[in-house]
Amino acid sequence: MAKQFVRFQYKHKIDWGLVTDEKILPLQTGDKTTKDLLVDLQKKRIKLNTKSKKTLRKEDVVILSPITAPCQIICQGANYHKHTLESGLNPKSKTYNLFFTKSDVALTTAIGDVIRPHHVELLDYEIELGIVFGKTIDSSLDINSYNPNDYIAALFIANDISARDIQLPQLQWYKGKSYRTFLPAGPILSVLEPDDYPLIESLELNLTVNGKIRQSAKSNQMVYPPKESIAELSQFARIQVGDVLLTGTPSGCALKAPGKLKQIFASFLPEHKKWEVFIKGQKRRSQYLQPSDEIKATIRTSDGKLDLGEQILLVKQG
Structure with a gap:
C-alpha cells in the first residue's frame, strides 16, 4: 500500500512525516527537498x-x-476529451499531446489561500493528478519496452490555477499560470509501492466551489495516459528526480470557448478588439473564482486504497 507523507511546520521547524492512523509520525529529517526525500526512501x-x-x-x-x-x-x-471541447479545440484535429511549463514560484500549500492578483478578473481552477518522477530521464524511452512504474515515484493533487485574461489574450501560458499561489500541491505525497501502480487509472478526481461540484472525472479518461506522455516527454526533455508532471484537467472549468458563430465573427475583428469581446463574454460567466470562494478537491479510488488527501483553499484578493 502507498505510504502517505506530508511536509509540515511544527514550532517553527519544518520536517517530513509519515501519516498513520490520522496522526503524523515525524521523520526528523529536517526540511529536505522532495528529491532528497525520495532518494533517501x-x-x-x-x-x-x-x-x-x-x-x-x-x-x-x-x-x-x-x-x-x-x-x-x-x-x-486539453488531456481530457470534454475539456478539449470546452477549450474551443476540435478533438479530431488535436492529434498531439500539448505540453507547457509552469513556474515553481507558484507552489503553495494545499490548505490555505489562493491570491487573485489585483489585475486579474478571470481566475480559474483546474484539478489535476500530479506525478513526481523518481528516476532521471536523459534519453528517449521506447514506449513498447519501458516500464513507467520505474519512473513514477509518487502522486499528489495539483490545482493548476489560471488567469485566463492573461493566459489567452496575451498568449502567455507560462505567465498566466505562474503567479504566486497558482499551484496548490498536496497535502499528501503518496509514495507508491509496486501493487499501487494499477490503481492510477482508477483514481477519481473531484473539485467543488462553495460546496457545488464543478469537476468530476476518472483518470482513465485521459487522452494521453502517463505511459504514453512520459515516453513522448523523454524525446525532448531531461527529467530529474523530484520534477513533476501535471496530467491535465477534466471538463468543468470556468473557461468556456465562444460558439462557432462568435468565433467566425471575431476572426474579422482586429486582434485587440477580438480579445476585448472574448473577455467581456467570459465576465458573464459566474463560474470564475471570486474572493471568499472556497475550493475543495480530492483524488482517490472509490475503495480508498489510494487516497491523495483533500485540498481546502480560500480565494483572496491581492
Missing part, C-alpha cells in the same frame, strides 16, 4: 518506525507543499 536511509509513540496531531501542525522548489513543472493541456 529509495536507498532506505529513512527508517519508518510506525510503532513510535512520538506522533503529532494534524491539527497541531501547518501542512506545507510536499513539492519543493527548485523543480521542473511540466503540464499537459
Whole structure:
C-alpha cells in the first residue's frame, strides 16, 4: 500500500512525516527537498518506525507543499476529451499531446489561500493528478519496452490555477499560470509501492466551489495516459528526480470557448478588439473564482486504497 507523507511546520521547524492512523509520525529529517526525500526512501536511509509513540496531531501542525522548489513543472493541456471541447479545440484535429511549463514560484500549500492578483478578473481552477518522477530521464524511452512504474515515484493533487485574461489574450501560458499561489500541491505525497501502480487509472478526481461540484472525472479518461506522455516527454526533455508532471484537467472549468458563430465573427475583428469581446463574454460567466470562494478537491479510488488527501483553499484578493 502507498505510504502517505506530508511536509509540515511544527514550532517553527519544518520536517517530513509519515501519516498513520490520522496522526503524523515525524521523520526528523529536517526540511529536505522532495528529491532528497525520495532518494533517501529509495536507498532506505529513512527508517519508518510506525510503532513510535512520538506522533503529532494534524491539527497541531501547518501542512506545507510536499513539492519543493527548485523543480521542473511540466503540464499537459486539453488531456481530457470534454475539456478539449470546452477549450474551443476540435478533438479530431488535436492529434498531439500539448505540453507547457509552469513556474515553481507558484507552489503553495494545499490548505490555505489562493491570491487573485489585483489585475486579474478571470481566475480559474483546474484539478489535476500530479506525478513526481523518481528516476532521471536523459534519453528517449521506447514506449513498447519501458516500464513507467520505474519512473513514477509518487502522486499528489495539483490545482493548476489560471488567469485566463492573461493566459489567452496575451498568449502567455507560462505567465498566466505562474503567479504566486497558482499551484496548490498536496497535502499528501503518496509514495507508491509496486501493487499501487494499477490503481492510477482508477483514481477519481473531484473539485467543488462553495460546496457545488464543478469537476468530476476518472483518470482513465485521459487522452494521453502517463505511459504514453512520459515516453513522448523523454524525446525532448531531461527529467530529474523530484520534477513533476501535471496530467491535465477534466471538463468543468470556468473557461468556456465562444460558439462557432462568435468565433467566425471575431476572426474579422482586429486582434485587440477580438480579445476585448472574448473577455467581456467570459465576465458573464459566474463560474470564475471570486474572493471568499472556497475550493475543495480530492483524488482517490472509490475503495480508498489510494487516497491523495483533500485540498481546502480560500480565494483572496491581492
